[in-house]
Amino acid sequence: MPGSPEEMKLVSNAMSNATRRKIMTLLKDSSMSREDMSKAIGQTMLDYHLQLLQQAGLTEIRGEKLELTDFGRNMLEPRNKKPVEPKKDLLGTKPIEVMEIRQFLPCIADNSKYRIIARMEPPLDGAVKLLEPLFPRARYSENLGVLIIQKGSIIITVYSTGNVTMTMISDTDEAEEILNDLMKSINDAIGKGIKAPPADKARVDHNEIYKYLPGTNCRICGEQSCYSFAIRLMAKETTLNKCTPLHEERYGVNREYLQVLLEYL
Template sequence: MPGNPNEIKLVNNAMANATRRKIMNFLSSGDKSIEEVGEEVGKTMLDFHLKLLQQASLIKLGEETASLSEYGRNFLKGKEDKNADKNADLSQAKPVEIVEVRQLLPCIADSSKFRVIANIAPPLVGTLKVLEPLFPRGRYSEKINALIVQKGEIITTIYGSGKVTMTMIKNEDEAKEALENLRNIINEAIAKGVAPAPREKIRVEPMELYKYLPQTNCGKCGDQSCYTFAIKIMSGEASLDMCTPLNEPKYATNQEHLQVLTAYI
């Protein structure tokens, strides 16, 4: 069973891809032939996906069959236990209001657009994770206790404290409209009392990642081009922290977008 840091990293890389997660869920109902797995998830890079899952000790491969390993079964069970409260009761949550738009500052990445800092009340605190399925490109971060939502170029971050930040806003009117829309979506769910079930996130393509990479082909990540690097991120062979130029202030917003996108790979 994986336990040391390198083995845990293999598991995290294996499960960071939507196709591989789908393979795991498909195998949870029993052993399958390789042909059946291909028909279920698609045959593009199937051998590669199966090999990564096998290397992570999540599945066992025969000549023509695939099955979950004991560790793989326990891994899925642990995920099910953690997600048991996804349809959590919202009946105790109170409707929110936008109580203050505190600042409208120039965006670091594009000085023609703005970064907005606002407040909502009452703070959503532990409710944020339950609200994640409301947004096709929403991701809850336990590390910062925040719900991060992407819509087009705009990234909205709702913190448990009640603070809300928005990037790439054209003007104050767009900020107010976006905040009002956010308030309505949240309050509609609270009025119903139950958050919607989790749904499959929008598929991310390599070109979409490439759009937000520096596009300098500097090679600091070890690849010849930024597009090659984007493909490796998609396959789980590379991670964003390998692109050191993204740490430069001018790429701050790009990095925010990429962090959201990679959450759905």
């Protein structure tokens, strides 16, 4: 699920606790009711542990049952497990039939917004990488085996396992509209076959980067102004972490945008 450092922090915090890891392990083979989990783990702080796991997108509640999400399952699997083998073309890739929202949670970077975890069926498996050309701003991460798509302020992460996450969502209508567009774009590409048709790639310029910097010209980064820092970032002559004010909580959303924008340089 996580595409941003804030989300990664949430996941590592959730997984840093032995009780929470035990809950995940118990859910690995089958779903469980809350009562059965309480018998297995004990009642102490169970709600708290379940809440943290759910916030991190590692577990979910379906009906009366607790379940491990695909993402949670991936996180439990051995680190040396090979990522899914990327396909060479779209031949044989089945169109997506179902795209549904599974969880609707507060956004970590901005609590006036939401993040969602959705599920597509059938999963795209190794075809995910081939879809990168479809979107003006998209990057396939070889390490994570995920496609990260930027749409305005929204970051969409598509997993080969079928999970889709989105951050900075206003409401369910917006989430559903984006998911429908995503499904249509992917199915059109699968219908055309072989290779995904390339979209015009959006360019990033220093003005766009500057827009998300604090704009205080404090010079902590060693530059004369935020504007010169933006130019140096564009030229890859400095790094984002030199702007320490960006680590303040109020700039969390800006930092997240900038991290994604810099991927496109």
